[in-house]
Amino acid sequence: MIERPMEENIIVGAPRYCPVLPLKNLVALPKSIVPVVVGREVSIAAVEYAMAHNKKEIFITAQQSPDIDIPTGDDLYVHGTRGVILQVVKLQNGTLKILVEGVTRARIASIEQEAPFIGVMLEELSSQEIKHAPTLKSLWKELLGLFKEYIGLNEKLSSDLLGLFRGPEDLDFLCDTIAVHVSFTFTEKQALIELVDLKERALLVTEFLKREVDNLRTDKTIRKRVQSQVEKHQRDYYLTEQLRAIQRELGRDDAAQEIEEIRKKAKKIKMSAEALEKVESELRRLEQMPPMSPEAAVARNYVDWLITIPWHEKSKDTVSLQKAEQLLDDSHAGMKKPKERVVEFLAARKYAKENLKHAPIICLVGPPGVGKTSFAQSIAEALGRPMVRISLGGVRDEAEIRGHRRTYIGAMPGKIIQSMKRIKVMNPVIVLDEIDKMSMDFRGDPSSALLEVLDPEQNKNFVDHFLEVEYDLSNVMFIATANVGENIPYPLLDRMEVIYLNGYTEAEKLEIAKKFLIPKHLQEHALSSEKVVLSDLVLKSMIEDFTKEAGVRQLERYIAKIMRKCIQVLLANKKVKSVEVTHDMLEKWFGVPPFRREDRKRVDATGLATGLAWTEVGGDVLEIEVTVLKGKGGLTLTGQLGEVMQESAQAAMSYLRSRAKDLGLKENFYADLDVHVHIPEGAIPKDGPSAGITIATAVMSALTQIPVKCTVAMTGEITLRGRVLPVGGLKEKLLAATRFGIKQVIVSKQNAKDIKEFVHELDPSLTIAYVETMDEVAALALEKNPFIAHDKKVIKPSNADKLKKPARGKKIKGKK
Known part of the structure; x- marks a missing residue:
């Protein structure tokens, strides 16, 4: 027991x-x-x-x-x-x-x-009674009040139960009665049966009962709300039927049916609550308007825009990483960094899935013809997404981006929303082409409107002036293209991940021509590689002698012209089955080569130095001529030089005056001499600090009568102390040096780290010399080091040096 x-x-x-x-x-x-x-x-x-x-x-x-x-x-x-x-x-x-x-x-x-x-x-x-009368009375009052409220909320209990209790002396009976009639759990009831202390039992019953009362209150509120909604739906249904009957009498039955279909479609596409409210508001207005009124047309157009843009539809990134890399490699040669960035995003997207909220915003900056726009198309194909292109060249109205307000006649959304409607998914690739060509006027600044579009933290709540509701652009992959990054406002440039695409080397152009351009035009002209034969030597001749560009557009035009000429030959003589293109054919079809290297050969000369320039179409050479004349110490600068380039010339002259003794010159040599610095092709504006050491070298050569090596080119900024500072655009400049037959290029030592990134793309025959001071530049560029050879103490003014063979070249735009 x-x-x-x-x-x-x-x-x-x-x-x-x-x-x-x-x-x-x-x-x-x-x-x-x-x-x-x-x-x-x-x-x-x-x-x-x-x-x-x-x-x-x-x-x-x-x-x-x-x-x-x-x-x-x-x-x-x-x-x-x-x-x-x-x-x-x-x-x-x-x-x-x-x-x-x-x-x-x-x-x-x-x-x-x-x-x-x-x-x-x-x-x-037996229960342990509560001896303190106020406590007993207070517990009785609290418990009885809660029980009354519970009976009032619970329709299953009768209020007659309250008549069983006489007063505080029945607290024990009240606790047990409440436990019987209220839906306490089994565990709670067992706890109550075990409690003999009446005070503790009353407190526990009060706690349980409060919870049940709260539950009943909530249930009653929900039931009341549901009942009111049911009554409202019934009332709405009755009124709607009456309205339909009235509209049938007025001949508006078709319009009402159409409005109802729009309403159902708006709910089905699960647009945002704000947009749904706008649609409902416009539909209610439409129901009150004559169908043919102008206001009805405006409202209907607005509703159509809201329900036709995508709200949840997305395309799936189904392409594998290996296939994406293969697609990019097959479509474009080179472009290592952009390809890496796209594959990185695809890998992150596949790994993080929906946790990756924002798509990248990329800006491809490079000269014309390097394939920026076509590369954006390849990115869309690699990601398996649809692409839409928006040309921003010449756009000067903010409404082109944000749309017009509906108060204007013919108002419509901006290009962004128009593109989203056309593409029908929320995560397309949108190419913003020529973003650096936008301008501004009294109608607004479109580049400022793009700040919201291209900001990952803001574009999820983009508001078009026409729609007037927030729209999520965070899933869109924006790819902007530009020729000159400096033309893009800094706040806009800061929002994008800038990837610079440099000009192609001659080897890359040859590869692109063989792999992409020739097969493309053979197919377009219904030819085969057996009918038209283009050797590597002929292609190299075309690249070197007939084109001067960073990209391959001009080369592609020549290839297309060759195809047309070959078709003429094949049609003129039916016996000819194949045409092998030769150098003589090129000159016959295209004329004299405009950029033949033999014409660009020069000889060493005094007062003539070769610099390197960066332009929008790639790199180019810059010849600087200096002549010393009788005068009064003047410095003349011609060739339409910009302010920065003029200051570089003045700094170079001041440096040389400070080193007159080291150069073997009189200390006041400039008192009776004038120095004239001229950069040919004077119709083209030129600016930038990178010609500083070139000007200094040319002036030094003219003053010391020591010739400058014609196979040496240079680029770098000069200081009054003779230090050589780094400059930009090195890849384009070095490629230009190779095209023009330069053997050695002098650059600042601080540019060494920049050149390491693309040194493997340069011609192995090109030598790069890194310098820190003008002393090193003079030693490398001049035939003799002027700081240790003072053969000519007195400098006599002379006319411009006569070159054995004048340099020829095409005009260069935008030198700096």
Whole structure:
């Protein structure tokens, strides 16, 4: 037998024997009548014993685990209720249906038997009364008020229950009654049956009851809201039907049906709440307008734009990394950095998936003809996304980007929203072509409007003036193209990842011609490689002698012309099956080569130095001529030089005057001499600091009468102390030096790190000399070092040096 400890102050009377009725997930409380279906043998035996031998009294308690079919004493809760069986009905299947009324709390003192039923010695428990009257009254008032509210909220309970309680003295009865009629959990009811301290039990019941009251309040609010919505829908339906009948009478039935279809479509495409509200507002206006009125046309156009732009549709990036790399390599030669950036994004997209919120915003900067726009097309193909191109050249109206406000006649969205409508997905590739060619006037600044479009933190909430709702552009991959990065406003340039595309080397042009251009034009002209034969020597001649460009557009035109000429030959003579293009044919078809290298050969001369220039179409050479004349110490600069280049010439002259003694010149040699610096092709503006050391070298040669090596070119900024500072555009300049037959190029030592990135693309025959001072430049560029050879102490003014063979070359635009 299991002995239970007893508390004398709550035990009523001596323990007595009682059969046990174990219940599953059910707690019987005092003052409650519980119907129970008894089917287990141990329970039936306990009921029969109680009816026959125990004055119908039975101990009702719950099993600790409902999964046990034949419980023992240890499987039961110690605390339960002593009850009286009021009624027993035997059912046909042998089970009993009984009514049990709980009388008082009790607990098991000891287990006497476990078969054929569980019999225990029972101790009845009385509640510990609350002796402090104010506390008792306060708990009574709180609990009764909550119970009244619960009955008011619960339609299943009658308010007659409140008449059972007389006052605070019935607090025990009130707690148990509430526990019976309120939907407390099994665990909560078991906790209440075990609590004999009336104050603690009342507080616990209050806590449970407050929770249930809150739940009922919430349920009532929801039901009320649902009911009001149902009533509103019914009312709306009735009014809508009436409105339809009126519209049928007015002959507007088709318009109403169309509006209803638009309304359904707007809800189906799951646009933003703000946009849906705008659509609904415009549709309500449309319903009140005559279908043929101008206002109706404007409203309908606005709604059409809102429902036709994509709101959730996206294309999937299905292309693999290897296939993307292959697509980019097959479509464009070189361009290592742009290709790497695209593959990086694709890899990050595949790995991070939807966590990668923003698409990259790239700006490809490079000279014309290097393939910026076509490369953007290849990026779209590599990503498996649709592409749309927006040309910004000459755009000067802000409304082209942001759209016109609807107050204007013929208003429409800007180019961005128009492109989104045309492409029908939210994550296309949009190419902003010639972004550096935009301008501004009184109508606004389109480059400022692009700040919002190209800012990853702002374009997710882009607002077009026409739509007047926020639209998400964060999934769009923007690729801008430009020829000159300096023409792009800095705030706009700062928002983009700039990738510079330099001009092609002659080897790259040859590869592009063989791999891309010739097959393309053979296919376009229905020719084959057997009918038209172009050798590498002929292609090299075309590249070197007939073109001077950073890209390959001019070369492509010549190739297309060759195809047309070959077709003429084939048609003129049916016996000819193949045409092998030769150098003589090139001169016959194209004329005298304009850039033949033999014409560009020069000889060493005094006062003539070769510089390197960067232009929009790539690099070029810059010949600087200096003549010393009788005068009064003047410095004349001609050739339409910009302010920066003029200052470079002045700095070079000041440096030479400071080093007059080292050069073997009089200290005041400039007092009776004038120095004239001229850069040919005077119709073309020239500017920039990179000609500083070239001007200094030419002036030094003219003053010392030491010739400048014609195979040496240079670029770098000069200071008053004779230091050589770094400059930009080195790749284009060095490629130009190779084209013009230069053997050695002098650059600042600080540019060494820049040249390392593309040194493998340069002609191996080109030597690069890195210098820090003008002393080193003079030693390399002049036939003799003027700082250690003072052969000519007095300089006589002379006319311009006569060259054995004048240099020829095409005009260079935008030198700096």
